[in-house]
Amino acid sequence: MPMPHRTQMQVIKRRLVGKDGAERVRELRAILAELPNYKSGPYADIRKWLNAELAATRTRARVVHRDSLAVRREGAAQIALVGAPNVGKSSLLQALSQVQIKTGDYAFTTTRPAPALTRVEGVLVQLVEIPGLIAGARAGRGGGRALLSVLRGADAMVLCHDASAPFAELETVRAELAAASISLRTIVAATRADEAPAGAVDRLRAALELEVVPVSVLDDASIEAFRAALWRLTGLVRVFLRSGGEIDREPIALRPPATAADAARAVHGDLARRLRGARVWGASARFDGQRVGAAHELCDGDVVELLAPGAPSGRGDPSARRPW
Numbered sequence: 001m002p003m004p005h006r007t008q009m010q011v012i013k014r015r016l017v018g019k020d021g022a023e024r025v026r027e028l029r030a031i032l033a034e035l036p037n038y039k040s041g042p043y044a045d046i047r048k049w050l051n052a053e054l055a056a057t058r059t060r061a062r063v064v065h066r067d068s069l070a071v072r073r074e075g076a077a078q079i080a081l082v083g084a085p086n087v088g089k090s091s092l093l094q095a096l097s098q099v100q101i102k103t104g105d106y107a108f109t110t111t112r113p114a115p116a117l118t119r120v121e122g123v124l125v126q127l128v129e130i131p132g133l134i135a136g137a138r139a140g141r142g143g144g145r146a147l148l149s150v151l152r153g154a155d156a157m158v159l160c161h162d163a164s165a166p167f168a169e170l171e172t173v174r175a176e177l178a179a180a181s182i183s184l185r186t187i188v189a190a191t192r193a194d195e196a197p198a199g200a201v202d203r204l205r206a207a208l209e210l211e212v213v214p215v216s217v218l219d220d221a222s223i224e225a226f227r228a229a230l231w232r233l234t235g236l237v238r239v240f241l242r243s244g245g246e247i248d249r250e251p252i253a254l255r256p257p258a259t260a261a262d263a264a265r266a267v268h269g270d271l272a273r274r275l276r277g278a279r280v281w282g283a284s285a286r287f288d289g290q291r292v293g294a295a296h297e298l299c300d301g302d303v304v305e306l307l308a309p310g311a312p313s314g315r316g317d318p319s320a321r322r323p324w
């Protein structure tokens with residue numbers, strides 16, 4: 001049985017994660033070479049997508065040279081790590097990151113935004129460390145203006161504050177962000193929590209109207225709790241696709257309000273056009289396997305079977321199984 005095209009797209013996207021520039025071009029070419037050369041149908045769609053990606057990567061490679069601070073978005077959400085120098089942003093990024101970041105490129109003197117992918121609740125999220133945002137950033141001090149523009153493009157941010165440091169340090173950063181009119185969804189990481197004096201985190205909580213999450217890179221449990229806070233911060237919902245009686249282990253992440261049609265669109269535009277409805281298990285369903293329309297709004301954790309002409313017929317005849 002050939003690999004379903006939906007799965008094929010997921011495999012392709014996974015092969016491209018973390019690859020940019022020449023490396024991405026090479027991988028895209030390799031994938032194109034492996035793909036059947038049909039003139040129409042899903043394979044032709046995938047081929048078209050790959051060619052567009054190839055063109056975009058080439059353009060981007062040129063743009064990145066001109067603006068070395070640009071960060072290419074990856075994953076379901078982009079979350080910026082912001083804070084004064086030395087609060088532990090790089091260490092936190094490293095502790096959360098999927099891949100080991102080379103320290104040569106990336107020592108304690110971070111001067112450019114540093115992206116890293118991390119998996120939260122099964123979803124890939126991009127974290128971007130914004131290096132030392134300090135007083136005067138607006139006026140362009142320390143490349144501040146370009147950094148603020150990177151920040152503006154993020155979906156949310158984590159304000160990192162050394163739990164032992166004076167509160168004024170955090171206030172300086174917040175004043176800078178407020179003056180630049182940056183108003184992203186925000187949580188505060190009380191960093192280096194292992195060193196913090198007793199009561200420091202509680203005092204922060206009392207002084208702030210934001211969620212405060214204590215974290216120490218030396219404490220794995222705190223890192224996991226922080227990951228959970230990151231997931232809430234994305235504001236996304238996870239939907240698990242079901243087809244042929246099987247449920248995908250990897251969720252797709254959608255921005256609410258997310259409908260069955262949105263889930264279909266996330267898989268493939270063609271599927272969204274052919275969608276006739278869905279069956280739903282989970283919080284948005286009144287009962288297991290409820291039949292709903294394309295406009296039905298989904299909840300975090302729902303399992304969804306997308307119904308479209310030519311879709312797999314559940315537990316029926318496996319030879320009748322189609323790409324989706």
Ligand SMILES: Nc1nc2c(ncn2[C@@H]2O[C@H](COP(=O)(O)OP(=O)(O)O)[C@@H](O)[C@H]2O)c(=O)[nH]1
Nearest residue numbers: 085086087088089090091108192193216217218
């Ligand atoms: N004890 C302790 N030290 C930390 C922690 N996180 C970072 N550090 C130390 O704090 C210093 C600054 O960390 P770094 O990640 O470079 O901060 P950044 O400038 O905000 O990126 C380094 O010496 C780190 O080893 C932590 O959770 N606990």
Ligand SMILES: [Mg+2]
Nearest residue numbers: 089090108110
């Ligand atoms: Mg750093």
